[in-house]
Amino acid sequence: MSLSVDIRHRQGDFRLEAKFESAGRLTALFGRSGAGKSSLVSMIAGLTRPDHGCITIDGEPLVDTEKRVYVPAHRRRVGYVFQEGRLFPHLTVRRNLLYGRWFRSAAERYTGLDDVVDLLGIAPLLDRSPARLSGGEKQRVAIGRALLASPRLLLMDEPLAALDEARKAEILPYIERLRDKIGLPIVYVSHSVAEVARLATTVVTMANGTVTAVGRPSDVLSRPDLVPGADEAEAGAVLKAVIQSHDDIFGLTTLTAAGGMLTVPRLHRPLGTPVRVRVRARDVMLATEPPHGLSALNVLTATIREIGEPHGPVVDVRLDAGGAQLTARLTRRSVSMLALAPDLPVYAVIKSIAFDEANLSLAPQYGTDVAVEGGN
């Protein structure tokens, strides 16, 4: 699946000028509130008509203002999971799920009620009314309802924003399953670095109505200039790693990453499983000598690539750890005391408990795109 967007739109004082292409399995639209992410998604869905430009899926135009093409929302086969669920209050969960079923021919349908109910774990909810569901349950039903309309692209507009941390943790694995098991292309809107780092295969960053970067999460999320203020404390890098060994006595798992070994809280996955680790810049310390007498378990050897522009007392130092990019957030004073400079070899120290659940996730299974079929 390839999605191509090139539009210009004006809404009051707000100007949206977005251009990007993505063939990613899960394309994250990332940026702070008001950057234009939701407007863009609503144009892909056909709920807003752009002033100028075109949007195509696999070369087939959904909108092309020059050729005067406009496919209405109900003929696009583009699913939409809204931030607030938008379940039909007058229908039971079952009838909500089946609502979109009748508008697709048998050939277009690729999943059935039983498969979707299994995938999302919503069997006990089927006969309830939406008013009697929790926030997390509502979102799972909303995802199921969109899936059963057999879309060729699924848009998710901050589907977790209205949920608390526990509910978020409840939904995230289901989104990973959509991405990896059903192989449905997804465009995911978010302003949370943690979600994007965990889910995305391609990241499109947006600010003030324009696209500022497109790339792989490991490249884009390590650039503090693209991951601005909205989530200041959350900025960081994404490392790819493989599970090396488990330590059941201390409840730890050792990962091999570029640049060295990482010890993280026990992961319940087999050896050899590829994972993603997000390292927040504020969790990284630097030392110029091999540290000893230290409780932190993770010490990676690295080289300083660049020392960023200071903002306030803080400086982001970008590192190269055996090919992987890492960012350390230090005070200006530390930088000057240690005489840090580009090309200086350093030791990056990370506490193991910095890796909580939200920062560890299964890597998307590249190259194992399952042909679209019922998830189970």
Next chain:
Amino acid sequence: MFDWFTLSAEEQAAVLLSLKVALWATCASLPFGVAAAYALARGQFWGRALLDGVVHLPLILPPVVTGYVLLLVFGRNGMVGAFLAEQFGIVLAFRWTGAALACAIMGFPLMVRAIRLSLEAVDRRLEEAAGTLGAPPLWVFATVTLPLIAPGIVAGMILSFARAMGEFGATITFVANIPGETQTLSSAIYTFTQVPGGDAQALRLTLIAVVLSLGALLLSNTLSRRIARGIGQST
């Protein structure tokens, strides 16, 4: 001793005619009421304010004026009346169908107001969601919008029905007061108050009118509650 429980044939005819006229007026005007409410709530077109004014006219004009206008337009020599009589053999003036038309028009603004209010309260994002699931606009209207405005439709129908049961001025001007043909409950009460010794009969019919109207109100409340429960809203 006056018998409170036995109605004369004429009185029975008046009660039944009123019910028939009110039911027809309410049901036949419903599609137009929904269409007008939709146009006023959602439409953006030239003349929307004018349509709003025209719909509300029967509410602000004296009923006799409305009845007289109906007579001018739908009477045998009226523009529409003559056309209907020649082309389709439909005559409205001085028939019960004319009474139904008069009642429908008098109740129309009330019906449109109720439906319009509930339409404006519908969360349009639900309709958008239905669209993204592949539902064409008419289907969305039938399966999402209509069920959500059902309480408003019930309320509008009851208001229209009650207005029709009580309608007097426009009806008597347009279709007169012919026993067995156009004499409704209200006209019958009026007639009894005009004859010496008719007080008891007028009072009896008045009580019937009270019971019918109260019954309609209670029925509508029950229905609305049941519907509201069905669409997951608390009352």
